[in-house]
Amino acid sequence: MSAEAAGKQTTAAPKPRVPFWDNARFACIVLVVMGHAIQRITYDSDAALVTYLWIYAFHMPAFAIVSGYFTKSGSPSVRQMKRVITDILVPYAIMETIWTLVQFLVEGKGELNPTRPSWTLWFLLALGIFRLVLPYLALLRWPLAVSLIISVGVGYLDNVDSTFSLARALGILPFFVLGWQLHRWKLVDRWRVVERQTWVIRGIAIVVLLGWLAVLVPLIDLWRAIDLRYWFFYDQSYSGLGGDQWWAGGVRLGLIVLAALLSAAFFVLLPRRETWMTTLGQYTMYVYLLHSFVLYPLRESGVLRGEELPELYLVAMLVFSLVIAIVLSSRPVRRLFRPLVEPKPRWLFADSEDTPAGPSRRDPTGAMRAVAPERPRHPDPPSFR
Template identity: 65%
Template sequence: MSSAEQHPPATASTGTAARPRRRVPFWDTARFACIVLVVIGHGTQRLIYDSDVSYAFYLWVYAFHMPAFAIISGYFSKAGSPTKRQMARVITDILVPYVIFEGLWTLTKWLVEGKADPNLTQPSWTLWFLLALGIFRLVLPYLALLRWPLAWALAISIGVGYVTNVDSTFSLSRTLGLMFFFTLGWWLRERDVVRRLHLIEYRPWWVRAGAAAVLVAWGAACWLWLDVWEAIDLRHWLFYDDSYADLAGDQWWAGAIRLGLILLAVVLSACFFALLPRRQQRWTTLGQYTMYVYLLHSFVLYPFRESGVLRGLNPTWIWLPLIIALSVGIAFALSSKPVRSLFRPLVEPRPRWMFRDSELSSGSDHRSDPTGSRRSR
């Protein structure tokens, strides 16, 4: 049985009871590792203004953590015509949580800052990825109809940077900028690349050594050439959000920079995946609950980021590892069973009243979150 057969896609849905399927530990491990990097990236962001080492580490993480997450999400997506239940899941798993958490952010800003500007077209902080997942799902079936879907996705990701009127409204610029990675994940599944090349089972020592060397080399490059990265504003390039006009002026070759960053992200993501354990770990099952971490961790970090307590922390060799450890702890805590039980109505709402057919939003024995993690309820 291939890995794809063992772990069904995010949009898989049938009208009859499905046979039990064996989970592949690697995918849950990879998913949780990616969400840990997301929390670490957000947790260390305030340190970059006072520490070059922290800035270099931040660039190291941001070069591949969201592309890797998008690749995994795409791997467990289907490009076929959606069923009614799958279309309902876009509403219940993406749109409704988006509205809920935008409302919570509006309330939080009003209570803390004394002001709020509710605007569903401008996602708050991390919520852009929810909209991105919804747009990815809508666009993928059309891309799959084309002869070279990867090439078209790459053209979209690079070309959108030249269009100045595509901005952060509904996170469209960032979504299209990352479109290639999601499509790549789907393509790897569609072409059965992982099974045919035994990428999960076969991992000799030289692959692990090479992967580690590449990640270390990128870390060294982030540190040694930090002045260069600051001069070209690499940090904002890695967001895949701003137009080239905002980053490089009207230079016609700006798209080549994004192409290089996309290639870099693919290589670094592959190296990161190559180093992850294949067997079940004590924390592997937490990879089934990444949306809890993704949606909740920003509320935990918000007071630390906005209060200024993360500024001017010296020495870096103490505070950077400490903040990293704290971020890892936050990821573990937010994916724990008590937190899931408490926040399930917000993260996994069941708005049956919205549908003419209440079965469309009803719970089932198995459910997939927007990133493709299939789990038992």
């Protein structure tokens, strides 16, 4: 290597990390926990159902958009293929086995069926499916349009269900592709989305989010009667949702547009600078995989129902959800549960040279972490602003 080349290599600065995306991840995972925490309260409280529908209209689409933004569409390298195994398949097998054992001990269910993911594990398989199909979609002229056709069209097929999360994965596929397209088109950079937003744009975002709330509140009896929440799961055919009409696909298309608008408004309101949640946002998979174990005993014991004071329970569970997200993404929890969430089974591979031991530098959603996860960014403890 020449002296000039060596000089360039040593002076090359790493690409600066954008705090916005970590803030977005953490905000999305908090909404996920909130949605699961208040689900039982919706039976007895219109306020809880309004909150639930407001969250479920866009929280997983927003998560998929962020995941797609950091996913590459080229032919996967050997290391990338190994990460699919270590970041998705192995954690899924571990967690599904644990869930089977828990359900056997608590509910008496003795069936181990890895083709039917338990509770939150569907998104792990969806991430794997996204990575599998994206290189092929990227070859097409209009990948986003094709993903929309797939999402709307799969709802007409009764035989596509929750097996291997296929229905849900194909249902929210457009959001993942949208995130990838945003990165490909460099719209985020051109519009300086992650740098700052004017008060006018923030005002429009607030109007959009409040507008959805204004639609939910006066018509809550209708939304409860037609079970609108199930349309946001993307896990059933239209006939299974009671929509046998030929135009049922238009309903899903409308909900996709709604989710995209709400996600954009949600992103606009998030902080752009480093905050107390920026570092925590790099470890959202810990929260995603572990929070259900916190909520499960509360759900089974009836604590989450809150039949007498549902509104009070609603507020309490929303606050408790934020606490859960903070605790589960903290350093002590990561150290304790890293073998389950981020296993490193080097013995699985014939060649394990590029499978380093220790914590991963890449989040399962595809985003590179700033530094070695268990080391502070500076000698002094980070200050939270």
